[in-house]
Amino acid sequence: MIAQISLTALLFAVMLYAYLQYRRSPVVGLLSMLAALVGLYFVWIPAHATKLAEFAGVGRGVDLVLYVWVAISLLVLLNLHLKLRMQMELITTLARSLAIANAREKSGRHVP
């Protein structure tokens, strides 16, 4: 029961994260939400997880939960990558403004 409650709390945190990310990256938001919901379902109905695990050939239900967790982790990594790209876009805008403001030619004068 303790493990179930802990995992539930973590998965709710993932769902909150997915909701907050949805506006910026709908793909990541939806996939994270889906993975968290699937995880929640299996945490509370482990018998189904075991059945599905047997069907999918991954052994025990707990293994399936672990795999779902790994999938969520990978999605979070992808999201971090996208955040870095967005940071780079902001840096680019800043660098561009600086470059244009400091344009110069041979006469030595600034020509923005």
Next chain:
Amino acid sequence: MTAQPLWIVIAAYNEATVIAGVIASVRGAGYRVVVVDDGSRDDTANVAESAGAVVMRHPINLGQGAALQTGIEYALAEGAETIVTFDADGQHRISDVAVMTAALAQHKADFALGSRFLGDTLNQPLSRRLTLKAATLFTRLTVGINITDTHNGLRAMTRRGAQSIKLRQNRMAHASEILHQVAQSGLKYIEVPVTIEYSAYSLAKGQKLSDALTILLDLFARRLHR
């Protein structure tokens, strides 16, 4: 500064050894030129300025796509009516610029895209030819634009065309992105035969097959966020 009808935009990164010759040919043809030094570690900016270009400098290296967008925005702010992007490594011929701008007017198009496969290539290795053919096929399939040379840096565009371009791919994936935006703009585009002359220098600076994977990842990641 008075408005100038045609600006050549050159993105340059560590091109100090060749940029003066390229600018001399552009200035000799009577065009105004803006060089965007993309955070070079060598003396590219000073050499370009001495050769007669307007020079802007990115404080850090951002990539060719970012540099071209900076140059295009500058030229638009200066009142350019036509903008031509031109490589810094000396593989383009300045005489092709007049051909491309004439084609823009003749066909009432907003984009003239240079094609080495309709024109001519000098000293092109077979491996480079095959890489470009594969890139062209990929871009035609993903972007849906039917042209023969998707990675040619020689492009001419009207002011209206340039205003429809907003490159967000900083690095080499901008070549696909610009075609995507050309297609999305709904504006008319044409292909114009041009000549590309490879040198040992331009081949060493050019793209390699291994860069293709990075470009694919950039294009994929870009589609995942707004």
